Amino acid sequence: MPRKQLLVGRFARHGDPRGAVAMFLSVVSFAKSKSKTLLVKMVSQAGTGFSFNAKRSRLREKLTLLHYDPLVKKKVLFTEQKKIRSL
Incomplete structure (x- = not known):
């Protein structure tokens, strides 16, 4: 029942x-309470369209970081494009 x-x-x-x-x-x-972490999509600023997913804290500002882009074969700047889901 x-x-x-x-x-x-x-x-x-x-x-x-x-x-x-x-x-x-x-x-x-x-x-349910809100989760503390988010899964976000990181997009290359080199214009290649390459992206990957990263975890970040809900309280933290939007991510920008240097990461390897295999299409350019260099480390380039990646910025957070959108929130994918809560973890």
């Missing part, structure tokens, strides 16, 4: 109106 039905059934048996309140509190207590 699903958790919501158990909570409602437990309080509704005695005619107690707190069933809805108990169900609401259980949903709030199991809500």
